[in-house]
Amino acid sequence: MLIEAAQASEIRSHLxxxxxxxxxxxxxxxxxxMRHLGKSTREIQRELWISEATxxxxxxxxxAWYGAKTYSEAVAVARQRGDV
Numbered sequence: 001m002l003i004e005a006a007q008a009s010e011i012r013s014h015l016x017x018x019x020x021x022x023x024x025x026x027x028x029x030x031x032x033x034m035r036h037l038g039k040s041t042r043e044i045q046r047e048l049w050i051s052e053a054t055x056x057x058x059x060x061x062x063x064a065w066y067g068a069k070t071y072s073e074a075v076a077v078a079r080q081r082g083d084v
Contacts, residue, residue, distance in 0.1 A: 023065060024061070024062065024065055027048075027050075027058060028058040028061045028062050028065075030048060031044055031048070031055060031058040031059065031062065032058075032062050032074070032075065032078055032083070032084060033084055034047070034048075035059075035062070035071050035072075035074075035075050036075050036078065036079070036084040041055045041056065041059075059071040059074075062074045062078075066078060
């Protein structure tokens with residue numbers, strides 16, 4: 001069964017915490033979740049259909065948001081805060 005984009009967005013809004021709660025926009029948060037699962041830059045790039053440079057850009061956004069030096073440190077902080 002196919003669903004319309006509006007329906008998919010409505011369903012997703014119930015599954016993914018609001019951007020206001022976590023403070024990151026949707027795509028960096030998706031990258032954060034994938035890093036939390038141990039995905040590599042290349043795996044994230046392939047799964048999200050974005051360039052590796054874009055993944056690294058999201059990593060920089062994530063590390064800045066959490067005040068971390070690396071994305072691994074940012075993931076650890078996100079875990080402590082309950083963001084992932």
